[in-house]
Amino acid sequence: MLTNNSKDQLIIKILIAFAAIVYLVGLFVDVAGDAAKYAAIAKNIYHSGDFVNLTIHGDAYDQKPPFLFWLSTLGYALFGISNFSFKLFPVLYGLLGLFFVYKLGSSMYSKQVGKLAALLLGFSEIYYLYSVDVHTDVVLLSNMAFALWQLHEYLKSKKAVNFVLGFFGVGLSVMTKGPIGLFVPALAVISYLLFNQQYRELFNPKWILGLLITFVTAIPAFYGLYNQFGLEGIEFFFWTNNFGRIAGTYVGSTNTDYFFYLHTLLYIFAPWGFVLFFAIFFEFKSLAGRKANKADYFLHGGIWLFFLILSVARGKSPNYILIIMPLLTVLLAKWLNYFLEKPETGLYRVVTKLQGAIVVLLWVCLMLFVGYLFPMKQFAYWGLIVVGLVGTWFIYKQGSTPAIRFFAPSMLVITLLSFFLNAHILPYIFQYQSSIVATRVFNEKADADARLYNYDYEQFELFFYGRDEVELIEDSTELKVVTANPDSWIFCYEKGLKDIQALEVPVDTIYEFKHRGVYRTGIQFINPSSRERSLGTTFLVKLK
Known part of the structure; x- marks a missing residue:
């Protein structure tokens, strides 16, 4: 119940301005882990001009389709290579997703629900966090919200333009994170038709045309994989990279916590996580006592089977939930709009006290x-x-x-x-992500013809932050070849340092850094009294 009261409108405008500042500040924060890997892949595209054959440290890359990398490459082309330019267009695209969520909520229920849904998502920790730690999923959310909005509009109006745009949005979702981008819209549409008893529509040949639009939109992803990996790349795209994560047969996934996304939502969707579960409870209670409207079938079809699959999958990560956040946020907005319309009820008092x-x-x-x-x-x-x-x-x-x-x-x-x-x-x-610190030391101190190498370090920060192309040393044989070259700089852990020293090559300088990966902080690091004990050591070795 957002009113036109001038004082309330001013409060909302001030908060939106403050949120914009927070999103802006996040553009300048360093990146590590997967985000650094994505930044490095986009850097390779920028330097090579090849937008479909993706690479990382000289090897062909098949994990993600190219849409996110294209957005970041645009930033590099306009502003040079930096944290800001890597994040700018993915974050702007993610913020565009808030408009699509507004349109989705408006299409399904009302403009009031749409406005609330956009505000809830834009002022949530999951959106703030993944606008700093940029993943494919925040871009996927925008494409998913657009596809769901257009497909729901088509189901209501039967307009061809909504049909085409809807499947174009599905194609962009596939271009962002693979065939998983097709799954949620398909479930939402099938549920809508099935429970509204539109059985003939389920078997209408027009859906084949929709899939063709999706396929054509996603051709750059297929082409790059086929060009680099052949048919194995296509199989990986459609099967291994998605269903292998679910089954736990790919990337060593072993998370068997079936309640992972339930407790993760409580904090990652802060400050709305608890009231979301409150709204879900009343949604199911309401559905048990009355017939759902048409939009409810679209809503629940797009959420719950996919949520169940995520929950039983062996591969889990908080960002995976972003694909259904447009629908979950609309569900929450729908019920908060209902709660706040009845301030005289006990239910209103419970919800407001909980949020307080x-x-x-x-x-x-x-x-x-x-x-x-x-x-x-x-x-x-x-x-x-x-x-x-x-x-x-x-x-x-x-x-x-x-x-x-x-x-x-x-x-x-x-x-x-x-x-x-x-x-x-x-x-x-x-400051403890020493790979970035070490790379900046190299960028500042190394001669113009010096080369930086990554040995025995499993992450990707060097490949993004290095001023020139950084090379990966994969084994001791390659290490022996590299150490024969003067003015080589090698970043490594203590084991790597011992391997270098065992070769008895002339060393100019050894830089030592305290290290703790951003994604591996843990309680011991967070606690100031035990932080020093949690730190490891890395080295940057300059050879003569």
């Missing part, structure tokens, strides 16, 4: 992070916290509607938490 408790909990977490775990010394940052506390009090006391008192404090605290994550906590942690 979440606001308090998030403030406690924020103070714990910046006051103890990663203490801040900047006076201006503490001033911002004071402003946030005063703003929260003002909204609760002066907000003119139940809706603004419900939403705005949560939006404020999650945005503050994300701001300090981007501006303070992540930069602090990244």
Whole structure:
């Protein structure tokens, strides 16, 4: 229930402006792990001009289709290679997805539900986080929301333009993360037709035309894989890379926690995770007591079977849930709109008290992070916290509607938490991501004709941050060849250093770094009293 009250509108506009600043700050944060790998692949595209035959450290790459990399390559072409240019267009594309979520909610239920859904998603930790740690999934979410919006419009209006755009959106989803992008729209459409008893429509030949549109849109992905891997690449794209992760036969996936996405949603969808489960409970309770409307079948068809598959799959990661977040967010918006229309009921009081408790909990977490775990010394940052506390009090006391008192404090605290994550906590942690630190040492100190090598280090940061092409040393035989070349720089762990020393080659300088990977922090690192004990050691070896 977002009203036209001028005071409430001003509060929302201020929060949106603050959120925009947070998203902007996140563009400059370093990347590691998969995000660094994607940045390096886009860097290779930029240098080679080859947009379909993807490579990483000189080897052909088959894990992801090229759509994300194209967006980042555009950033490199306009602004040069940097964190900012890698993230800019994927993040902007992700933010465009909020508009598509608004249109999806409006198409399925009402404009009010659409507005709420877009706000809920844009002011959620999952969206803030994956706009910093850029994965294919935030781009996939946008394409998925667009496809679902257009397909639902087609089911309502039977307009050909919605049909074509819907399957074009499905094709873009396939171009972003493979055939999994076809699965959710197919389930949503089949469920809609089946439960609305439109059985003839299920077998209409027009769906073959839709699949053809999808296939044609995704041709660049197929072409690159076939060109580099032959038919094995096509098999990998359609089967191994998706169903192998589900079965646990690919990339060593072993997560058997069937409740992983349930408890993950509680924090990754903060501050709305708890009320989401509240809304899901009442949605099923409502469905048990009445006949669902047409949009409900589209909604639940697109969510629950896929959610079940994700839950039983051996390969799990929090970002995998993003593909169904457009529908989950619409479901939540639908019920929050209902709750807040009835402020006199006990149900309203329960929901508002629950969300108020979440606001308090998030403030406690924020103070714990910046006051103890990663203490801040900047006076201006503490001033911002004071402003946030005063703003929260003002909204609760002066907000003119139940809706603004419900939403705005949560939006404020999650945005503050994300701001300090981007501006303070992540930069602090990244000083221990020694691969990036070492690469910057090389970029600054090495001669123009020096070469940087990666030996015995399993991640990809060097390939993105290195000023020139970085080479991978895969075994001791290759190491022996490299060490025969003067002015080689080799990044490695202690084992790699011992391998180099065993060759008795002349060494100029050994740079030593404290190391803890951003994705492997753990309780011992987070706790200041045990942080030093959690650190490993890496080395950058400059040969004579």
